[in-house]
Amino acid sequence: MQPKNIATFECEVIQKEFKLIGQSITVNFPDSFPDAAIKLQKDFFNRVDEVHNTKSKEVLFSPYMCNEIIATYFACLEVDEIDKIPEGMIGFKLPMTKYAKISCSNKTISEGYDAVFAWMKEHGYKQRWFDHSSPVEIYYIDENALEETAEILIPIY
Template sequence: MIGQSITANFPSGFPDAALKVQKEFVERRNEIINFKDKEVLISPYMCNGIIATYFACLEVSDLTDIPEGMIGFTLPFQTYAKINCTNQSIGEAYDRIFKWMNEKGYVQRFLENTCPIEIFYFEDHVEEEDVEMLIPIRT
């Protein structure tokens, strides 16, 4: 992945911080030459309950050409709980996925070479975009 990040207080700085870095990144995504699909924004994040670092990235074929001011990294293979929602229902989707995980006995892997991921699928001229949310779980 290649992208940009922002760190802000949590929860008071969100979702504003996430929206800010996504907007800034979308304006620069054409600088990434080895992207797989520039209409899919991948946003992993790390949060310790006090501060959070949120990324806006594109999946790339390799990490050889990283534009100035961006970061490149690889996420290891993980098992995730997944839920689909829209950019208008993310908060409700988090409530639903954590309720489901609790009912099924799944526990989130927390900062163990893992991070949750939000995946946004851009569509022209729509207010609601499809989003996938992935929460790393212990198996």
Template structure:
């Protein structure tokens, strides 16, 4: 694990807000819909797909499934565009089962705290994977 700064990025995708206990049902639906519509995003800058926890407020999570783009000029209907500013993160590359990614984020949080870093209060997290969602995942956990 290491601390990195990630340059600003623009992304287009689909967003939901739901309670923690609903994530197990709602996120697979959002992934299916995004996979069906990903080709509508015409100005992708790479083949990465990003799963972002934009924030947590109480039990409500704002999740965003998206891809990185060169500009926000052409946003398909029903999708949203966002700009993520340059920020500092704990970075880790997760290898293995996607089901265990939450364990990697937990280890990242523990590592950050053990090394004197503060996890951002919004619980902002990003998971970058390649287009078909298999293989390595590049995980980012925002710190203050």
């Protein structure tokens, strides 16, 4: 179900675990972004019917890992169980993690990052760096909309 407001920039702390199946790409950073991420998401969206046990085929999860030289970016669906992984895809679990979450849109993702990091600093949170965690972008797909609701989740401690 899609949240009602686009780009509210409201922040909160949530705890969540994810079971995901999807595809990934590793490219130079920042030179290849956002083009590589957009292409990966479009390519994966053409294959979503191959993924079984999905919670929703209209919600795209994009965890990533980046060291400012290269980035690995994922396009995934959340599933009930990680089984029957289609060829060329990967299944993995992000364990229960505390996240700073902000609501934005696919058009305001950069502003969303600025706002969530400012909110984290203001509230005394620090980013948890890849210790059994990963930042996640979530996109609520609406093929008929010019702007789609998105969320950014940053692992925190």
